Amino acid sequence: xxxxxxxxxxxxxxxxxxxxxxxxxxxxxxxxxxxxxxxxxxxxxxxxxxxxxxxxxxxxxxxxxxxxxxxxxxxxxxxxxxxxxxxxxxxxxxxxxxxxxxxxxxx
Amino acid sequence: xxxxxxxxxxxxxxxxxxxxxxxxxxxxxxxxxxxxxxxxxxxxxxxxxxxxxxxxxxxxxxxxxxxxxxxxxxxxxxxxxxxxxxxxxxxxxxxxxxxxxxxxxxxxxxxxxxxxxxxxxxxxxxxxxxxxxxxxxxxxxxxxxxxxxxxxxxxxxxxxxxxxxxxxxxxxxxxxxxxxxxxxxxxxxxxxxxxxxxxxxxxxxxxxxxxxxxxxxxxxxxxxxxxxxxxxxxxxxxxxxxxxxxxxxxxxxxxxxxxxxxxxxxxxxxxxxxxxxxxxxxxxxxxxxxxxxxxxxxxxxxxxxxxxxxxxxxxxxxxxxxxxxxxxxxxxxxxxxxxxxxxxxxxxxxxxxxxxxxxxxxxxxxxxxxxxxxxxxxxxxxxxxxxxxxxxxxxxxxxxxxxxxxxxxxxxxxxxxxxxxxxxxxx
Numbered sequence: 001x002x003x004x005x006x007x008x009x010x011x012x013x014x015x016x017x018x019x020x021x022x023x024x025x026x027x028x029x030x031x032x033x034x035x036x037x038x039x040x041x042x043x044x045x046x047x048x049x050x051x052x053x054x055x056x057x058x059x060x061x062x063x064x065x066x067x068x069x070x071x072x073x074x075x076x077x078x079x080x081x082x083x084x085x086x087x088x089x090x091x092x093x094x095x096x097x098x099x100x101x102x103x104x105x106x107x
Numbered sequence: 108x109x110x111x112x113x114x115x116x117x118x119x120x121x122x123x124x125x126x127x128x129x130x131x132x133x134x135x136x137x138x139x140x141x142x143x144x145x146x147x148x149x150x151x152x153x154x155x156x157x158x159x160x161x162x163x164x165x166x167x168x169x170x171x172x173x174x175x176x177x178x179x180x181x182x183x184x185x186x187x188x189x190x191x192x193x194x195x196x197x198x199x200x201x202x203x204x205x206x207x208x209x210x211x212x213x214x215x216x217x218x219x220x221x222x223x224x225x226x227x228x229x230x231x232x233x234x235x236x237x238x239x240x241x242x243x244x245x246x247x248x249x250x251x252x253x254x255x256x257x258x259x260x261x262x263x264x265x266x267x268x269x270x271x272x273x274x275x276x277x278x279x280x281x282x283x284x285x286x287x288x289x290x291x292x293x294x295x296x297x298x299x300x301x302x303x304x305x306x307x308x309x310x311x312x313x314x315x316x317x318x319x320x321x322x323x324x325x326x327x328x329x330x331x332x333x334x335x336x337x338x339x340x341x342x343x344x345x346x347x348x349x350x351x352x353x354x355x356x357x358x359x360x361x362x363x364x365x366x367x368x369x370x371x372x373x374x375x376x377x378x379x380x381x382x383x384x385x386x387x388x389x390x391x392x393x394x395x396x397x398x399x400x401x402x403x404x405x406x407x408x409x410x411x412x413x414x415x416x417x418x419x420x421x422x423x424x425x426x427x428x429x430x431x432x433x434x435x436x437x438x439x440x441x442x443x444x445x446x447x448x449x450x451x452x453x454x455x456x457x458x459x460x461x462x463x464x465x466x467x468x469x470x471x472x473x474x475x476x477x478x479x480x481x482x483x484x485x486x487x488x489x490x491x492x493x494x495x496x497x498x499x500x501x502x503x504x505x506x507x508x509x510x511x512x513x514x515x516x517x518x519x520x521x522x523x524x525x526x527x528x529x530x531x532x533x534x
Contacts, residue, residue: 035464041160041448042469045441045528046520054530055523083505083516084483088469091487091501096467 036103039096043104050107061107068101143168143458146227146237148217148396150174152181152440153243153428155205155532156447157454162208164455171211171235173227176271177201179533182301183440184525185270189278190311191319192478198270204534217242220400222421239454241416241425242402242409243443244394245269246300249407252390254365263368267308268300268388280384281312286320291373291382293328293363298408299391300429300438302335303484307474308386310340313348314477326380327354328373330362335437336474336484342507343476343514363387393430400424408432413495415453415463416446425450435497436488442470444528466490473521481505481517 040051048054051061060068074080075089076097092100147158150172158172178199187193202212216230220242226234248266250257256264267277281290290312294305309325316323333356334340344352355361365374372381392398392407402409402418409426411418413433416425427450428443436442445468453463468488475481486502488495505517 037164038449038452038464039467041452042445042467044531045444045469046471046524048527049531053523053527055526056519057523057527083513083520084471084485087485087501087503088471088487091469091489091498092467 036099039092040100040103043100051104052107060104063105065101065105068104069097072097072100143238144236145170145239145241145454145458146235147172147241147243148220148227149243149245149394149428150176150179150202150212151243151245151428151443152183152528152532153245153443153447154241155179155202156444157241157243157427157451158205158210159208159532160448160451161455162210164451165458166209168455168458169211170209171213171237172202172205173213173215173217173229173235174202175214175216177214180270180274181440181529182268182270182304183528185267185274186304186308186311187475188270188274189267189281189308190315191278191282192311192314192475195271195275200529200533202533207534217396218399220396220402220421220424222401222418222424225423237423238458239423239425241427241447241450241454242397242400242418242430243426243428243447244396244430246391246429246438247394247398248389249392250389252296253363253387255368256366256387256389260366260368264366264371264385264387266388267386268295268304268391277384277386281315284320284323284383287322288320288383289324289326289381290316290384290386291326291328291371291380292386293361293373293388294331294334295388295390296330298434298438299388301440301472302437303340303472303474305329305388306334306336306340307476309352310343310348310474310476313344313351316351317348323351325352326382327352328361328363328375328380329354329356332357335472336482336504338507339482339505340474340476343480343482347477347480391429393426397426397430402426403430404432406432413493414466414490415457416450417453417457425454433495435486436468436470436495437472439470439472441472441524441528442468444532445469466495468495471524473517473524475518475521476514477518479518480511480514481519481521482514483517483520 046057047060053059072089075085147154158170161170178201181198184198217227218230219228226236228234265273265277267273360375360377363373371385393403393409397403397409404410409430411426411431416427418424427446429438449466456463471485473483482505484504487498489498
């Protein structure tokens with residue numbers, strides 16, 4: 001039940017960014033770039049391309065979806081303290097966090 | 108909350124782009140007719156990222172990068188070269204990785220971008236046609252805003268705000284300066300590239316003086332009332348370089364009216380300062396190619412649609428990075444690179460006849476106050492009502508009064524950021 005709901009929310013989120021544009025824009029849509037990728041790309045500047053860090057930031061590629069989700073939510077709530085990730089995580093909705101977790105867990 | 112406006116904007120943008128494409132070229136979007144061509148002008152943080160990410164999103168799209176330099180020297184971390192912590196090689200990057208992805212790299216300058224004819228004219232002759240063009244020209248200096256200086260005097264009074272020869276020149280002058288000398292630095296008015304950059308430069312020059320020339324002094328003449336991360340920088344200066352830095356802001360007669368390059372004297376309304384080394388960072392505007400191609404408005408910066416970074420003045424041409432008007436995002440390397448990724452996604456979608464997705468950006472500006480003393484400012488940005496907006500509750504500065512361990516960690520992350528972003532872009 002909980003899982004199904006979560007999945008539905010993630011799908012709905014991914015759909016919202018891309019489908020909204022695809023269906024409403026007058027031009028025909030081809031395979032669009034998943035919004036998860038667009039969200040995740042901005043993280044690469046610190047965490048490395050695809051989350052494979054080249055420096056001191058942790059590599060997040062290949063961590064489990066659950067691990068990434070838990071960490072980001074803990075940074076967001078302040079339960080877990082970091083130098084900068086609290087400030088960053090607060091900028092993302094739970095749906096976006098789910099999309100990010102999905103993206104990086106599959107790298 | 109943003110869903111309605113998002114849709115509304117998409118609809119509008121989709122319609123105008125489709126019409127634009129039809130009226131300009133009389134054909135359907137390029138992918139229908141064959142291989143789409145994108146020309147990227149400028150191989151810095153914005154341009155090189157855009158070239159790479161278009162290929163990443165769709166390797167079939169032809170991408171040509173026009174960049175005069177064979178090797179690119181980054182402004183980020185150039186302060187570490189000026190402060191003697193790194194060599195210039197460390198901040199110099201080539202284009203082989205981009206070539207490996209299939210990007211055609213043309214080492215020439217763009218003389219003009221013609222949105223109507225859909226071509227980029229090259230300074231060395233010839234032109235390259237495009238379906239869409241991404242211009243990332245960085246900044247140029249408004250020499251006219253300061254009496255006594257011009258591009259020629261930069262050989263004596265370096266700006267070092269474009270990295271490379273200027274970085275090395277300033278380093279050389281500081282090395283040649285005797286202990287007990289005076290370094291005068293004057294940061295620019297807003298808006299300018301890298302808002303915390305002057306603070307970091309002052310810091311790393313102080314770090315160099317502290318070990319190599321401890322009797323030396325730094326005088327800062329700032330034409331502004333406040334500067335980025337001011338509280339954190341001043342806290343760090345008091346801790347690491349007590350008594351070395353004298354900072355004067357606008358209210359304290361910090362506005363420089365005139366510079367005499369021969370004597371290295373800066374004249375303010377009520378006084379003057381002569382330095383053994385003077386670093387004057389001029390006021391700025393969008394890079395020249397933007398000015399000559401009708402991409403800049405009367406502010407001398409480039410207005411864009413914040414969702415796609417398509418110019419509001421030249422359809423089919425996108426402007427990213429320092430040159431674009433993308434407030435509240437700062438003019439930083441991080442911003443340029445993350446804008447480039449959003450722009451690349453938008454360009455690929457537009458070439459496919461689809462509308463761009465929803466943009467979301469992070470910006471982090473790390474600065475070194477000392478080798479093991481880092482500070483940061485961060486912000487997450489979204490898109491609402493046709494504008495780029497700060498996400499409420501996100502971002503902000505490193506805490507004041509943090510532990511040395513915290514500052515040390517952020518210094519390591521400063522280096523980590525540079526490693527990751529430069530590898531992300533230049534391989």
